[in-house]
Amino acid sequence: MLICVGIALFLGFMALGTWQVQRRAWKLELIARVEQRVHAAPVAVPAHSQWPRIDAAGYEYLPVKARGLWLDRQSVLAKALVEDGAGFWVITPLQQADGTQILVNRGFTPEKRRAEWLRQIADATPSTEPVTVIGLMRMSEPGGGFLRHNDAASQQWFSRDVAAIAQSQGLGHAAPYFIDQGVPAGNPAYGLAKPSPEQAEVLRPGMTVIQFHNSHLVYALTWYGLAAMVLAAAWFVRRMGNTP
Secondary structure (H helix, E strand, O other): OHHHHHHHHHHHHHHHHHHHHHHHHHHHHHHHHHHHHHOOOOEEOOOHHHHHHOOHHHHOOOEEEEEEEEOHHHOEEEEEEEOOEEEEEEEEEEEOOOOOEEEEEEEEEEHHHHHHHHHHHHHOOOOOOOEEEEEEEEEOOOOEEOOEEOEHHHOEEOOOOHHHHHHHOOOOOEEEEEEEEOOOOOOHHHOOOOOOHHHHHHOEOOOOOOOOOOOHHHHHHHHHHHHHHHHHHHHHHHHHHHOO
16 A cells, blocks of 8 residues: 555656646747747737737737727726836727727826826827827736736726726727737837836836746756655665565
8 A cells, every 4th residue: 555655656746747847848938939029020910800819829928019099088097016116007998990999008107196197087088199009919917916806896907807997998899908018128129219207207118027937947856856755765664674
């Protein structure tokens, strides 16, 4: 019985270690792919017909550009936490010429600016001047964040949940992704000037953090180490059993 348990533990730990090695290879490939992608020149956003095929593997952090009219009165503020402190992402729909909308994260605003932004959103007049938005494609963040759920009824947003925000704002043809507006560090292809300190105090674009947690090697070594301990324990038990 003890032998069977030992064999099962050894095989289980080895399998887990091998799985982590495979996960590490996948993660390194993902990091390399995204690193190459974010330094490319922006391309046109995917057409409506391409939306069903959009996924994180093929589109996350892809530099894109879109043109349309701001729907300022349908903006929302989503809770955010950056290096400088707490605040909000200002998310505004962009109405494209084909009648579709794209949610755009226009940037970070400090918490003290919340009331000012809410007044500005409420008093906004319909935009008539088309704008070109350049930024990174991001996937929806459904459910919530900060250990809290989004509450559309009270306009309390803790994540950038595209479907929920679109529904709450009456957007009938919203894209299944959003755009982080701004210039990622090290991408000269954007050709956009960074905001002045005064502008950044009100709204700071280009705050996308591209970072992937990669501890798979540590996990793999841990599982393989446990497998080695099982072998060592088996050897010790066998030796003690053979001792007169």
